[in-house]
Structures are given as C-alpha cells and as structure tokens.
Amino acid sequence: MAKLKFQMSMSLDGYVAGPNQSLEHPLGEGGMALHGWAFATRTFCEMQGRDGGETGLDDDQAAAWNRDVGAFVMGRNMFGPVRGEWPDDSWRGWWGDEPPYHAPVFVLTHHAREPLAMEGGTTFHFVTDGIESALEQARAAAGDRDVSIGGGASTVQQYLRARLVDEMRLHVVPVLLGRGERLFDGVGDALDDFDCVEFVSSPAAAHLTYRRKGG
Amino acid sequence: MAKLKFQMSMSLDGYVAGPNQSLEHPLGEGGMALHGWAFATRTFCEMQGRDGGETGLDDDQAAAWNRDVGAFVMGRNMFGPVRGEWPDDSWRGWWGDEPPYHAPVFVLTHHAREPLAMEGGTTFHFVTDGIESALEQARAAAGDRDVSIGGGASTVQQYLRARLVDEMRLHVVPVLLGRGERLFDGVGDALDDFDCVEFVSSPAAAHLTYRRKGG
Numbered sequence A, B: 001m002a003k004l005k006f007q008m009s010m011s012l013d014g015y016v017a018g019p020n021q022s023l024e025h026p027l028g029e030g031g032m033a034l035h036g037w038a039f040a041t042r043t044f045c046e047m048q049g050r051d052g053g054e055t056g057l058d059d060d061q062a063a064a065w066n067r068d069v070g071a072f073v074m075g076r077n078m079f080g081p082v083r084g085e086w087p088d089d090s091w092r093g094w095w096g097d098e099p100p101y102h103a104p105v106f107v108l109t110h111h112a113r114e115p116l117a118m119e120g121g122t123t124f125h126f127v128t129d130g131i132e133s134a135l136e137q138a139r140a141a142a143g144d145r146d147v148s149i150g151g152g153a154s155t156v157q158q159y160l161r162a163r164l165v166d167e168m169r170l171h172v173v174p175v176l177l178g179r180g181e182r183l184f185d186g187v188g189d190a191l192d193d194f195d196c197v198e199f200v201s202s203p204a205a206a207h208l209t210y211r212r213k214g215g
Helices: A031-039 A042-047 A057-066 A131-142 A153-161 B031-039 B042-047 B057-066 B131-142 B153-161
Strands: A004-011 A015-017 A069-075 A104-108 A123-127 A146-149 A167-173 A194-201 A206-212 B004-011 B015-017 B069-075 B104-108 B123-127 B146-149 B167-173 B194-201 B206-212
Touching (some): A004 A057, A004 A153, A057 A206, A069 A131, A131 A153, A146 A153, B015 B031, B031 B167, B042 B057, B057 B206, B069 B153
Parallel strands (some): A004 A167, B004 B146, B004 B167, B069 B104, B069 B146
Antiparallel strands (some): A194 A206, B194 B206
C-alpha cells in the first residue's frame, strides 16, 4: 500500500525551522542553516534549473524527497506567511511560478480558497475539513504512489499523533538553533511505533530513516 | 585554562535519560539504549575490568570521557535514586565499591553529607551551596586539568544557563525515546555561544563536539 511519509532537516537540538517566519525568512530566522547539506546537492541544483551540485550520499538522500510521491499535504504556514482569512488570491506560495512539487498539493487551512494551478503540474488545493480529509484526497490523487507531508512541524505532529505516518526520514545537521519549531514536541508515545531502518552520515548531516513497525 | 565540559549520549529526539529513574533503571526506562555504542567499545570493557571491546571511532569518542579530567561535578540523581534527606550513609552510588571516576566528584544536593571515599581514588563530596561553588571546588581539586559534568540533564542545563560550559560532546543514536530527560530544554539562548568543531559518525552514533566561541 502507498505510504504516508515525510522528510525534514533538523538541528541537533530538534528544530526544523527557526522562529519568526516571515517573507524574508521563509524557514524562520536561522532556518536556512538546516538545509546547507541539501543546497549543495545535484538534486537541489536540478530543482532550481541549475547545473552542478554534488552527487553521493547527501544527493541520494535529497533525491528521496519526491521519489514515488504522487501528492503532498502541507500546513498553511508551509504554503505562506498569510494568517487568518485570505485577503485575496495574490499569495501563490514561496516557490515562484513553477513550484518544485509537480503534483497535487493539499494545503491545510481554516479558510476556504479556490484551487490554484501553477506551472509544471503543481496544483494547490485548500482543505478546510482536517488532516484525515486532506490525506484521503491526497491518496486519491496519488493513486498507487506515496503521499508526502511537505511540512511544517505542526502538520507532521498532527499526523504522527493520529498514527498515520508510515515512514520518516530525518536529516540531522550539527547546528544548534536554540529556538523555533521543534519537530518531536507533543507527539506523546507515537514515536514508539517506529524502527530505525537506515542510519548513514556524510560530513554534513546524519540521515536516519524510520519505518512504522510491521509496516 | 582548564575547561568545564561534558559528554552525553542522546536519542534522536533529544533525550539523555528515560523516564522513571529507579534502582532497576538507573538511566530511566529505555535509557540503556542510548549507550549501546559505548558498551561495545574497548574503553568501556576496560572500565569494567573486562578484556575485549572494539577500537576505532566509537572507542576514540568513549575514551574522551575522562581524558584530561581532574574532577567531576554531578547532580544528585546521577549519584543515586535517594530523594530528600539522606536517611543514612548506606547509598554509595550506582557504581559498586570502585566507581570509574578515580577522581574527586562533587555532587550537587540540598542535603549535607560527609565526604565518601571509595576505592580507586574516587571521593564523593556533597555540595549544598550551588553549582558555582561546586565548580569552584572541582576546579581547585582538578588543578590544571579539566572539570567534567557527569550529568544529568538538569545539572548540565544549569551550567549551560550560567554560561559556564566550555565544551560539549554529544553522541546521537538512532533511538526515539519519546519521553524522559531532555538535554536542550530550558537553556534559553545559551546554545548561541557554541560552534561545532567536530562531526563524525560511526554506524552506531553521530558524534558532535561543540566549543564555546572564541574559547
């Protein structure tokens, strides 16, 4: 069966984004430092339409981010900095005209909005009736492919608490953020469900993959 | 100048001990799993008076735990499970007649007790007037050697908040504990003071060393 999975870069002290997300700091203050390992990879350069980038272990990990993924779910703050009612339809995501998803993306929000079709096959759907509905719609869109949680921490925590996550891939970097969005807060005993199935490291990051027991 | 330092094994989700520390679970429930990488090393076997154990990267890391250390400070829960007033002098630590410290150990407690000399050069001194006094006494005892914080999380946090720590060495293992004693809680912006100076990994653990900036 198709999996629900996610992958995130995390500071040594457990943060996946810095504090005070804003237009200037989409990943929160200091959050860019979590992704240095990925920025250097060929996969990331290709996503940006650039040549170059390194192959090897980090690139293999980066390339997993959309492998076998047929649809995404994400929290509203992952989609943008707008809070409350949508003032208009002008916010179209952080990623420019052609977001890197190339697939349907189901955005969790309390505020309805028409679907937003972007270039390259990404369509943002706005889901107002909760995480299970978003997952159901994403699964239907993904067919026999996986669904990936695009972030952020709060959305991942909700799916973890609901015991719906099958696989998670963490990229731990030697950064101490000290503040921001912590991934593994408020998930109760949901982490008891997982086994580590891969643990490899480059000089830039430790990469760990966990899978639901018996999954 | 001699350093104040510590090293701790930590789960991927940030715990350095499991919950419900007790006689049966000195490291808290599940806490033993944090130390598997160290148990396999020659250094640990030697500490236990046994032959064998592996050399290599993990052993190099394990061997650092008492290198250049002239004295230790530790929290009372690191010394034992007794809470409140000492009922008598029968509790002599978790480590049997010959603790592995072979140096003066200054135990933070609210309850006075006479020093306790053990075999092999370890003497436990009980300090009731706070972390700075304990450090001062430990520094005096250590001479030109370093002082190491033996644990646990709460004691490390107190020294971090007081900006007294010069070096920390973390051993991150691919374990998710989900509960217990978290190392990097309640330390405010004290982590801003540190740079990562080493990041190496074995199949069993990622080892990261941080040093105070400009230190």
